[in-house]
Amino acid sequence: MTPAESGATTGLTLDGVSKAFEGVKAVSELSLTVPEGLIFGFLGPNGAGKTTTMRVILDILRPDTGTVRWRGRPVDDQTRRRFGYLPEERGLYPKMKVLDQLVFFARLYGMPRDEAAAAAERWLERFGIADRKDSRLDELSRGNQQKVQVLAALVHDPDLALLDEPFSGLDPLNSELLEAALRDLRDRGKTVLYSSHRLEQVEGLCEEVAIIARGQLRLSGNLEAIRDAAARRIVHVRTASRTPPDIGGLPLDPEEPGRDYARFSLRVGADPQLVLQVLASRETVEYFAIERPSLQEIFIEATADEAGAADEAGAAHKAGADGMGNTREPGAAGGVESADRTGAE
Amino acid sequence: MNVVRLIVEREYRTRVRSKGWIIATVFGLIAIVGLNFAPTIAETVFGGRQVRIAVLDETVAQAGATSGYLERLQADLVETLASGEPRYALERASADRAGMLAQVTAGTVDGFLLIYEADGLLITEIDGRPKFKLTTLEALGLAERSRLTSALSGARTFLDLEKRGIGGPEALELFRPVVLDTEVVDIGRVEGEQAGESWGLTYVLVLLFYMTLIIYGQYVAMGVIEEKSTRVVEIIVSTVRPFQLMIGKVLGLGLAALTQYGVWVAAGFGLLAARGALSGLQVGPVSLKFAAIDPWLLVAFFGLFTLGFFSFAGLFAAGGSLVSRTEDAGQITGPITMALVVVLFMAIYSMDNPESAGAVLLSMAPLTSPMIMFVRIALGDPPAWQIVVTCVVSLTTILALVWVAAKVFRAGILMYGRRMSVRAVIRAFR
Numbered sequence: 001m002t003p004a005e006s007g008a009t010t011g012l013t014l015d016g017v018s019k020a021f022e023g024v025k026a027v028s029e030l031s032l033t034v035p036e037g038l039i040f041g042f043l044g045p046n047g048a049g050k051t052t053t054m055r056v057i058l059d060i061l062r063p064d065t066g067t068v069r070w071r072g073r074p075v076d077d078q079t080r081r082r083f084g085y086l087p088e089e090r091g092l093y094p095k096m097k098v099l100d101q102l103v104f105f106a107r108l109y110g111m112p113r114d115e116a117a118a119a120a121e122r123w124l125e126r127f128g129i130a131d132r133k134d135s136r137l138d139e140l141s142r143g144n145q146q147k148v149q150v151l152a153a154l155v156h157d158p159d160l161a162l163l164d165e166p167f168s169g170l171d172p173l174n175s176e177l178l179e180a181a182l183r184d185l186r187d188r189g190k191t192v193l194y195s196s197h198r199l200e201q202v203e204g205l206c207e208e209v210a211i212i213a214r215g216q217l218r219l220s221g222n223l224e225a226i227r228d229a230a231a232r233r234i235v236h237v238r239t240a241s242r243t244p245p246d247i248g249g250l251p252l253d254p255e256e257p258g259r260d261y262a263r264f265s266l267r268v269g270a271d272p273q274l275v276l277q278v279l280a281s282r283e284t285v286e287y288f289a290i291e292r293p294s295l296q297e298i299f300i301e302a303t304a305d306e307a308g309a310a311d312e313a314g315a316a317h318k319a320g321a322d323g324m325g326n327t328r329e330p331g332a333a334g335g336v337e338s339a340d341r342t343g344a345e
Numbered sequence: 346m347n348v349v350r351l352i353v354e355r356e357y358r359t360r361v362r363s364k365g366w367i368i369a370t371v372f373g374l375i376a377i378v379g380l381n382f383a384p385t386i387a388e389t390v391f392g393g394r395q396v397r398i399a400v401l402d403e404t405v406a407q408a409g410a411t412s413g414y415l416e417r418l419q420a421d422l423v424e425t426l427a428s429g430e431p432r433y434a435l436e437r438a439s440a441d442r443a444g445m446l447a448q449v450t451a452g453t454v455d456g457f458l459l460i461y462e463a464d465g466l467l468i469t470e471i472d473g474r475p476k477f478k479l480t481t482l483e484a485l486g487l488a489e490r491s492r493l494t495s496a497l498s499g500a501r502t503f504l505d506l507e508k509r510g511i512g513g514p515e516a517l518e519l520f521r522p523v524v525l526d527t528e529v530v531d532i533g534r535v536e537g538e539q540a541g542e543s544w545g546l547t548y549v550l551v552l553l554f555y556m557t558l559i560i561y562g563q564y565v566a567m568g569v570i571e572e573k574s575t576r577v578v579e580i581i582v583s584t585v586r587p588f589q590l591m592i593g594k595v596l597g598l599g600l601a602a603l604t605q606y607g608v609w610v611a612a613g614f615g616l617l618a619a620r621g622a623l624s625g626l627q628v629g630p631v632s633l634k635f636a637a638i639d640p641w642l643l644v645a646f647f648g649l650f651t652l653g654f655f656s657f658a659g660l661f662a663a664g665g666s667l668v669s670r671t672e673d674a675g676q677i678t679g680p681i682t683m684a685l686v687v688v689l690f691m692a693i694y695s696m697d698n699p700e701s702a703g704a705v706l707l708s709m710a711p712l713t714s715p716m717i718m719f720v721r722i723a724l725g726d727p728p729a730w731q732i733v734v735t736c737v738v739s740l741t742t743i744l745a746l747v748w749v750a751a752k753v754f755r756a757g758i759l760m761y762g763r764r765m766s767v768r769a770v771i772r773a774f775r
Contacts, residue, residue, distance in 0.1 A: 058583040060758065077586065085583050091576025096359055104355050108348065108584050152580065 011035040017066030026052040028215040041206035042195040049215040050195045051088045081110045084158030099133035109156035123151045163194035203295045218302040227292040233266040238287035349593045356597025381616040397454045401438035403461040417500035456481035547723040555689045561602035562661040568598045569665030587751035645722045652739035653715030659746025666754035692716045699725030711742040
């Protein structure tokens with residue numbers, strides 16, 4: 001599914017969403033469709049505009065242009081109560097007891113008291129902190145506070161969970177628990193949109209992803225389709241002698257080798273079968289594989305221009321937000337570009 | 346489920362269950378009980394002892410005869426100690442000057458009062474009136490000394506009058522204090538002694554009003570800042586409108602404050618009632634007769650108190666919306682507290698002339714209206730329509746301030762750690 005199908009009556013649709021902070025675009029003309037009933041990875045380098053986008057979806061920030069729709073209708077107070085939100089800036093009421101806190105949030109999202117209490121107990125049990133339910137939040141360890149924060153976004157069984165880096169701060173065991181919980185939600189037809197920098201995990205968990213950089217969509221869609229569609233192929237070769245093969249004259253470029261095999265990227269348009277024949281004619285090939293690029297590689301390729309000039313808009317926004325007053329690099333490329341785009345609208 | 350009710354409930358519960366709130370309430374109670382028993386305690390600790398004084402009257406020649414001083418003093422000094430026994434025990438001296446001095450030194454009596462004829466002819470003693478001298482082992486307290494002095498003055502005047510042929514009940518009649526009856530014609534009821542009392546009561550209630558706002562205003566401002574300082578705000582505003590949040594905050598925190606206050610006031614009145622002091626309590630120069638308070642005045646007080654409380658709570662909430670760190674709270678509560686002091690002064694000036702143009706105007710202006718209308722109801726005679734105006738103005742003020750607070754709050758949500766610039770505040774209302 002592509003953003004072009006923004007007329008969809010299911011799922012979340014962003015259409016031409018832009019948001020600028022003091023003239024610097026954090027999100028620019030972002031159109032995106034998140035189909036219902038799956039786990040959606042929202043990826044991008046630091047400061048790409050992921051947090052801003054989530055805040056726009058939840059109406060914490062008003063977009064300068066563009067619309068956000070859920071199931072074909074603009075998102076309003078009523079629909080937002082069916083969302084769950086884990087903000088980037090973590091924060092709950094520190095003096096409130098864990099259980100009371102979850103019940104409060106569940107009720108705030110519209111759950112009746114009894115149901116809210118039952119759900120809160122169930123979730124605490126599931127995440128192994130039921131014994132701390134009567135403790136005040138500020139008496140919990142950081143990891144446990146993090147779990148409670150995640151639960152506050154899920155306790156009311158939202159139709160759409162928007163989670164801003166939910167796995168950060170969780171140990172492998174708790175990550176596992178959360179992954180299972182998200183899969184559960186998905187299996188019951190709920191939608192999860194989450195941002196993360198752990199790309200191997202995203203590969204395992206998400207059906208669809210979107211990669212944004214500098215506030216613009218770089219790639220989105222089904223993860224497998226994206227990997228299939230990537231023009232680049234990686235060739236893995238292990239020779240009997242365990243030494244790197246002679247690639248003279250072949251359309252291969254060396255890559256970082258694997259544990260006991262050499263890796264090459266295959267030049268676009270080259271035929272891998274031909275490469276195998278040549279290699280096999282030179283020495284004994286024990287192992288030959290043609291791999292699609294990993295999400296990691298796709299990500300780096302899609303955001304390649306970010307490497308140096310980095311996350312202009314996001315950095316400017318954050319500098320403003322935390323009051324650190326970081327001055328921007330004068331005349332940095334990103335800033336100029338954004339300004340031009342602003343002018344063009 | 347109503348969202349506002351949910352927020353009110355959370356604010357109220359969290360507050361009322363917090364250690365800080367409970368400790369403050371208990372300390373407040375201890376202070377109230379302490380103040381209530383302070384006079385008794387002070388007496389027990391510092392002066393709860395009977396003073397035995399022997400009176401040696403040298404103005405009478407033969408033993409057994411009396412000049413009347415001892416009897417007059419006994420009739421006047423009738424105070425009792427907390428234990429119920431008389432504070433002053435006066436007896437006739439059993440020996441002469443030297444013998445009495447010995448008794449004082451030995452501690453048989455606390456002191457001996459010598460009444461003697463003046464030797465040298467001082468001007469005041471020309472008509473043969475006696476002089477007085479008190480000899481004690483330990484210096485008398487100021488209160489006891491002035492009490493004895495006034496008793497002696499009274500006795501001497503009484504005996505002087507008797508000498509001139511005015512005695513007994515006739516003389517006592519001369520000592521009766523004057524009662525000034527006052528009548529306020531346009532109210533049409535004779536207030537008599539009550540006028541002074543309602544002035545005193547109004548004064549006390551206005552002060553109470555002011556102190557409550559000072560104490561609990563901070564409370565409300567902090568509660569609003571908490572949303573941002575704990576950063577819970579992002580989750581909250583994604584489900585709740587800022588106006589609902591603010592109304593809920595102000596109501597919840599306000600109710601928690603009023604609960605604490607109610608506990609204290611109830612304890613205070615309960616103790617007064619237990620001591621039987623409701624019929625009359627002397628607070629400095631002001632005498633209060635709680636039992637005699639017009640119930641309608643109490644209704645007016647609680648109604649206007651609530652309106653005034655929430656008006657200022659709205660103002661403190663708006664102030665709290667401007668900052669996002671607890672440490673910055675002082676920057677905004679300071680100016681509001683100053684404004685409160687101004688309102689207090691206005692109220693006190695209004696008490697002198699509750700129907701002056703200024704008082705009438707202020708009793709219908711935002712923020713000042715509840716306190717000053719209360720002064721006017723207590724001491725003046727405002728027409729009903731003006732009271733209605735006051736209520737309407739106050740309610741509008743509350744809603745407007747909460748609305749402003751919500752707007753400012755909404756605009757400042759993501760400004761963690763920063764104070765809002767004037768520009769950002771103005772932008773919030775566009």
